[in-house]
Amino acid sequence: MGRGKIEIKRIENPSNRQVTYSKRRHGIFKKAEEISVLCDAKVSLVIITNNSKVHAYHSPTTSVEDILEHYHKISGKRLWDAKHENLSNEIERIKKENDNMQIELRHLKGEDIAALPYTELQQLEDALEHGISSVRDKEMEIYGKLQKNVRRLEEERKELTYLWHCQHKQEVMEGDMGEMEGGVCINPQDRDYRYQIPPFGLSMQPNFHDIFDVK
Incomplete structure (x- = not known):
């Protein structure tokens, strides 16, 4: 079946x-x-x-x-219509340009230059010198920008340091004003000495045993 x-x-x-x-x-x-x-x-x-x-x-x-x-x-x-043929021709042209650029790049690297004539070697030397000059100019431009940034950062650092000192000085002055309102005016230089004074109501009695060396 x-x-x-x-x-x-x-x-x-x-x-x-x-x-x-x-x-x-x-x-x-x-x-x-x-x-x-x-x-x-x-x-x-x-x-x-x-x-x-x-x-x-x-x-x-x-x-x-x-x-x-x-x-x-x-x-x-x-x-293929004419458009595709034109595209094919364009692709071939780009391939040839790419091959020529690859050859030129090898020459700039110093490769495959033994067979080059004198005129082409001169052109290659001029191209290298022009490239070096362009690189140096760009290097100096970048260096100038870096220097400008360093100066700007240094100015910002100085400004922040000044503001910090001002704020610290203000805090110290506010602390001194608080002590004056409490009835005591203390020289900041004597601040450490103040904490060595015994509390009110206590007196330091001399040790006569140490003075007269009583035995």
């Missing part, structure tokens, strides 16, 4: 759709590989999913670009 025909339509269940895609993709890639090996054919296969994932296969001896270029020559049709 043979299998019934399966209606070809979109699978609504996402899980079933993903499983079917994975199985069918492996099957298609396997068939593409077989026809490439058995028939010595150039095969290129590109699959793009609905969530923009790309899966591709091409014959081991070629590439997708080579196959497309071969298709252009055989069919006489161009898959």
Whole structure:
């Protein structure tokens, strides 16, 4: 009993759709590989999913670009419009500029300069001297900014020190005024001596035994 025909339509269940895609993709890639090996054919296969994932296969001896270029020559049709061709030319131009810049950078490092003519060596020397001068100018500019910042920080430090001394002096004066309001005026220089005076009502009697050494 043979299998019934399966209606070809979109699978609504996402899980079933993903499983079917994975199985069918492996099957298609396997068939593409077989026809490439058995028939010595150039095969290129590109699959793009609905969530923009790309899966591709091409014959081991070629590439997708080579196959497309071969298709252009055989069919006489161009898959790329003028805009894409201009972009391709721009990419090639940028690649060449990048290669030239890499060569120039090696020359500036002193590499691969043995074969350079005298005029190019002179131009290279002028470029290096100009670069050194620019670096020195920038160095002096940064040094000047650092010096300015140091001076500003030193002025801020002096100002903060002055404010701290003023505040400390004010606190000392307020303490002295409080003592004067209590009926006692004390010289700040005698402050430590004041705490050596015994409390009122107590007197220090001399020790006659120590004076006359009475035994």
